[in-house]
Amino acid sequence: MNMSMKDWTISLLFTSVLTAIIANFFQNDVSIIESIPGVLILSSIAFIGIFIAKLVPFKIPAVVYVALTGLLLASPISPISDPIIYYTSLISFTAPLTVVGTLAGIGLDFKAFMSQSWKMIIIAVFVFTGTFLLQAVFAQVFLTVTNAF
Amino acid sequence: MEKAPQKTTIIGHLKENYRLYAIAFGIVIIAELIGTIQFSVGSALIVLYPMLFAIIISILFGKDVLGFLKKKEAKKASQLVLVAISPFMAKIGVMAGSNLPELVNVGPALVFQEFGTIGTMLFALPIALLLGLKREAIGATSSTNRDKDYGLICSKYGANSPEARGSLSIYIIGFLIGTTYLGLLASIVASFDFFHPLALAMASGIGSGVMMAAASSTLATIYPAYADQIVMLAGMSDMLSAITGIYFTLFISLPLVNKMYTWLEPKIGRRGKNISHNKSTESRISQ
Numbered sequence: 001m002n003m004s005m006k007d008w009t010i011s012l013l014f015t016s017v018l019t020a021i022i023a024n025f026f027q028n029d030v031s032i033i034e035s036i037p038g039v040l041i042l043s044s045i046a047f048i049g050i051f052i053a054k055l056v057p058f059k060i061p062a063v064v065y066v067a068l069t070g071l072l073l074a075s076p077i078s079p080i081s082d083p084i085i086y087y088t089s090l091i092s093f094t095a096p097l098t099v100v101g102t103l104a105g106i107g108l109d110f111k112a113f114m115s116q117s118w119k120m121i122i123i124a125v126f127v128f129t130g131t132f133l134l135q136a137v138f139a140q141v142f143l144t145v146t147n148a149f
Numbered sequence: 150m151e152k153a154p155q156k157t158t159i160i161g162h163l164k165e166n167y168r169l170y171a172i173a174f175g176i177v178i179i180a181e182l183i184g185t186i187q188f189s190v191g192s193a194l195i196v197l198y199p200m201l202f203a204i205i206i207s208i209l210f211g212k213d214v215l216g217f218l219k220k221k222e223a224k225k226a227s228q229l230v231l232v233a234i235s236p237f238m239a240k241i242g243v244m245a246g247s248n249l250p251e252l253v254n255v256g257p258a259l260v261f262q263e264f265g266t267i268g269t270m271l272f273a274l275p276i277a278l279l280l281g282l283k284r285e286a287i288g289a290t291s292s293t294n295r296d297k298d299y300g301l302i303c304s305k306y307g308a309n310s311p312e313a314r315g316s317l318s319i320y321i322i323g324f325l326i327g328t329t330y331l332g333l334l335a336s337i338v339a340s341f342d343f344f345h346p347l348a349l350a351m352a353s354g355i356g357s358g359v360m361m362a363a364a365s366s367t368l369a370t371i372y373p374a375y376a377d378q379i380v381m382l383a384g385m386s387d388m389l390s391a392i393t394g395i396y397f398t399l400f401i402s403l404p405l406v407n408k409m410y411t412w413l414e415p416k417i418g419r420r421g422k423n424i425s426h427n428k429s430t431e432s433r434i435s436q
Contacts, residue, residue, distance in 0.1 A: 011232045019174060074245075088239075093240050104227070104359055108207075127323070131352075143255060
């Protein structure tokens with residue numbers, strides 16, 4: 001990501017932060033005031049993760065650092081895990097997603113999509129079916145073998 | 150991308166992007182007003198989330214259909230996807246951190262199911278060959294062709310190679326098909342009642358946050374008792390795919406798909422027909 005942290009933060013504020021609070025109200029009847037701490041905590045975790053991703057030279061997607069930061073801060077070793085888990089539990093995981101779909105849809109090259117051949121569309125369906133099904137099979141087998149249910 | 154971010158003031162930033170933010174905000178409100186719709190088809194529960202409505206509405210409003218947004222704003226929007234999805238990934242991280250023993254428990258299965266990625270070629274390569282594709286099939290079926298995979302194919306075979314054309318096609322189609330279809334697929338497969346919900350959750354992580362979100366939210370609705378674990382595991386699986394995916398494609402999938410191609414192509418490939426319709430798309434994308 002080659003955006004400055006300042007631009008990143010403003011963008012986040014006007015996309016996810018704003019809409020997640022609203023979406024959480026629509027989807028889960030959580031009042032706007034009640035949603036604010038949770039959304040701000042998630043955004044701060046995201047901020048820290050993205051900041052770490054900028055510092056660390058390994059080429060791993062920045063969202064991975066975001067998830068790892070969240071994992072660490074909410075794990076039993078974290079002194080602030082309780083408030084983090086409590087406030088973020090008020091935010092449903094689908095609340096921050098609506099704006100993601102929106103931006104992805106706006107960014108989609110629909111013309112390029114329409115110009116694809118029907119053959120490729122069929123192949124795409126098999127690509128996604130194949131990976132989903134075989135991953136499910138492998139997961140099922142290994143969950144059974146390792147007795148992890 | 151090309152120009153250095155000169156306007157570092159908040160006002161400057163907003164002047165440049167306020168239209169995009171406002172329209173995106175409006176679309177979110179519309180999508181949330183539609184809300185979540187679920188219905189049964191046979192024994193499969195189909196769940197339509199505001200995110201899916203948002204995708205459809207924003208394509209309609211976007212530059213190619215109704216044209217409310219300009220090309221520049223569309224480009225900005227696709228950059229912002231990675232920004233906007235980060236609180237969701239933070240949420241997944243928090244869920245994983247608070248369920249750490251659970252995560253450790255299923256850890257081995259979580260790692261090994263990544264090998265299921267070869268399912269792309271096992272299912273799709275024979276179909277591609279039967280449909281008459283040649284080298285395009287290699288790019289198209291070597292992975293789910295998300296951003297990094299496409300980049301990899303380009304650097305290995307060249308951006309104008311048939312392999313890259315095939316990969317680009319699936320990349321373009323993948324977003325729309327993948328996101329809407331994966332939720333549907335999750336419902337259908339869940340209705341077979343054969344897989345454990347957690348296995349399906351892991352299968353949802355295919356290296357694209359948006360697709361994983363679509364599949365796992367559907368699964369979470371179908372299996373409310375496992376909702377949190379489903380989202381957590383789908384997210385962790387997706388994270389793992391994001392880290393390992395490109396190496397998997399490079400060292401395992403591509404050699405395998407090439408072997409399979411040389412073996413299968415003479416048997417089931419159609420002679421003398423080579424599709425070249427993608428060339429026009431290619432030039433349009435790379436301009």
